[in-house]
Amino acid sequence: MNNIPNRQAICDVLIEKANTDKDIVVLCSDSRGSASMTDYVKAHPDQFVEVGIAEQSLVSVAAGLARCGKKAFAASPACFLSTRSMEQAKVDVAYSNTNVTLIGISGGVSYGALGMTHHSAQDIAVMGSIPNMRVYIPSDRHQTKCLIEALLQDQKPAYIRVGRNPVEDVYAEDNVPFEMDKATVLAEGTDVAIVACGEMVRPAKEAAELLREKGISAGVLDMYCVKPIDKEAVVKAASKARCVVTVEEHTYIGGLGAMVAQIVSAECPKKVKNLSLPDAPVVTGKSQEVFDHYGLNREGIAKAAEELLASL
Amino acid sequence: MENLTAKSFALRQDVLDMIYMAKTGHIGGDFSVMDILVTLYYKQLRVDPARMDDPDRDRFILSKGHSVEALYAVLCSRGFFPKEDLKTYSQYQSKYIGHPNNKINGIEMNSGSLGHGLSVSVGMALAGKMDKRDYRVYVVMGDGELAEGSVWEGAMAAGHYKLDNLCAVVDRNRLQISGCTEDVMAHDSLDQRFGSFGWHVTHAAGNDIEALNAAFEEAKSVKGKPTVIIADTTKGYGVSFIENQAAWHHKVPTEEEYQLATKELAERRAANE
Ligand SMILES: Cc1ncc(C[n+]2csc(CCOP(=O)(O)OP(=O)(O)O)c2C)c(N)n1
Ligand SMILES: [Mg+2]
Numbered sequence: 088m089n090n091i092p093n094r095q096a097i098c099d100v101l102i103e104k105a106n107t108d109k110d111i112v113v114l115c116s117d118s119r120g121s122a123s124m125t126d127y128v129k130a131h132p133d134q135f136v137e138v139g140i141a142e143q144s145l146v147s148v149a150a151g152l153a154r155c156g157k158k159a160f161a162a163s164p165a166c167f168l169s170t171r172s173m174e175q176a177k178v179d180v181a182y183s184n185t186n187v188t189l190i191g192i193s194g195g196v197s198y199g200a201l202g203m204t205h206h207s208a209q210d211i212a213v214m215g216s217i218p219n220m221r222v223y224i225p226s227d228r229h230q231t232k233c234l235i236e237a238l239l240q241d242q243k244p245a246y247i248r249v250g251r252n253p254v255e256d257v258y259a260e261d262n263v264p265f266e267m268d269k270a271t272v273l274a275e276g277t278d279v280a281i282v283a284c285g286e287m288v289r290p291a292k293e294a295a296e297l298l299r300e301k302g303i304s305a306g307v308l309d310m311y312c313v314k315p316i317d318k319e320a321v322v323k324a325a326s327k328a329r330c331v332v333t334v335e336e337h338t339y340i341g342g343l344g345a346m347v348a349q350i351v352s353a354e355c356p357k358k359v360k361n362l363s364l365p366d367a368p369v370v371t372g373k374s375q376e377v378f379d380h381y382g383l384n385r386e387g388i389a390k391a392a393e394e395l396l397a398s399l
Numbered sequence: 400m401e402n403l404t405a406k407s408f409a410l411r412q413d414v415l416d417m418i419y420m421a422k423t424g425h426i427g428g429d430f431s432v433m434d435i436l437v438t439l440y441y442k443q444l445r446v447d448p449a450r451m452d453d454p455d456r457d458r459f460i461l462s463k464g465h466s467v468e469a470l471y472a473v474l475c476s477r478g479f480f481p482k483e484d485l486k487t488y489s490q491y492q493s494k495y496i497g498h499p500n501n502k503i504n505g506i507e508m509n510s511g512s513l514g515h516g517l518s519v520s521v522g523m524a525l526a527g528k529m530d531k532r533d534y535r536v537y538v539v540m541g542d543g544e545l546a547e548g549s550v551w552e553g554a555m556a557a558g559h560y561k562l563d564n565l566c567a568v569v570d571r572n573r574l575q576i577s578g579c580t581e582d583v584m585a586h587d588s589l590d591q592r593f594g595s596f597g598w599h600v601t602h603a604a605g606n607d608i609e610a611l612n613a614a615f616e617e618a619k620s621v622k623g624k625p626t627v628i629i630a631d632t633t634k635g636y637g638v639s640f641i642e643n644q645a646a647w648h649h650k651v652p653t654e655e656e657y658q659l660a661t662k663e664l665a666e667r668r669a670a671n672e
Contacts, residue, residue, distance in 0.1 A: 139552075147549070150508070150522060151519040151521060151524075157529075179509075
């Protein structure tokens, strides 16, 4: 049982890299605890900026730092970061093309029963709709580490969403296949292609195993790079299979499923079933209870695949 | 030293030409801010078109991005790009669009949505402190712009971090789109507002280059806090019928108005030469 949340993995990489890279600056908006950045602040107080509860300023200040040569990482709850400061992300980060990584923590429905103010079930749609903004939702702590290391190598704007709770590993510590902006193929299949991101990757992988036991061949793609989406991987997996299932912790509007459906309908028409959250405040509960409620779990994914196959 | 007051009227003519040709632009705010920009670019800013990536260059942000025509005219006159380029302003496929864009030589940040520049300048000033570089950061805001809450997030952070390498200028022309600022959303307590956020506040006649320059010098001498210069300007300054008229925020002159304005600007220029 893994007990290291992805946000901690981000902090660990930044602590280590900031030892030698003095241009790294982390910014928080009274969010250092929730972002698991407390250790970073202790280790690198001179490479940290607190802006107070002021998410718009958080993003603009990060952009100003970046424009002066800093590698800015602004960490704040995804719900506030992706909507309160959307315009700052659009203008000061994406449009001005500054080297800012926006880290949306406790994303999706991580905050469970706290309600819709604290959910960010529309951040792919919001951030993804901004030209020059990339959107990443890593699936486990190992991939998160690879992603942050890769982002430190480039100078471009990005938005990352990670959840609050530790999630089970998808990859083994010593074997993390990772290529920037390429989906990771977890399984190949001829009946159904499952495309998932973030916390949905692990149940997608387990669903494929469940299906295999029933004689159904399921492929699984970890699409941590939601934008730029790995179109080639989608076309390849969908072409091989008879239908496609997408899974995401996001509404069906403008999310991963919508993007995959656009690609599949244009390139290799097949039925595509989107498993997602509704266009409504979600049911009250812990995030796992919310997932279970909407069928965003191993059984739900397998069932959706079987039903889709049966409908063909 | 060439006569900068005369120059500022000549640059207003460039603005008038751009707007008249393209049939779009924000002439009132351009004319109001022109002397602030001329003072900065001719007397204060350490910037050099030959070394635009110099890490020690001073940074400037036009937060009231709609006054981009004035910025274009000044950057062009300082040699950041050829005068030919100004003819493409707002034309099909031109990079000289109606708001600042950092694809253009000399422009640091994109703006156009009001209320961003101050916080961005805070980031730039913080970077300067971190790297122990002695560049200064300047940002110009409109007075109507100050109604944006994000401005005060930036003001708070600048005060908190005691950013004495940061100087903000408010183009206090007392007008915004819908009329007088004091009717739309009052700002007459700016001294107290900025003061209570930990700023040094000073005033200057905003269409007087010598007065502005003195205020910038004062700002440089203030240690331990950021400075804001409330520049008392006249919106539309330089052309009698454009001055102090809310309607001239983004009105385009007719041919007759263009001729009249051209004549007046030439007279103002000559009177100062
Ligand atoms: C966030 C935002 N809201 C509205 C506008 C539209 N707008 C452009 S200029 C302007 C008035 C600006 O008034 P002021 O700041 O006083 O500028 P100036 O008088 O110097 O032209 C408005 C509302 C904008 N550009 N950005
Ligand atoms: Mg005004």
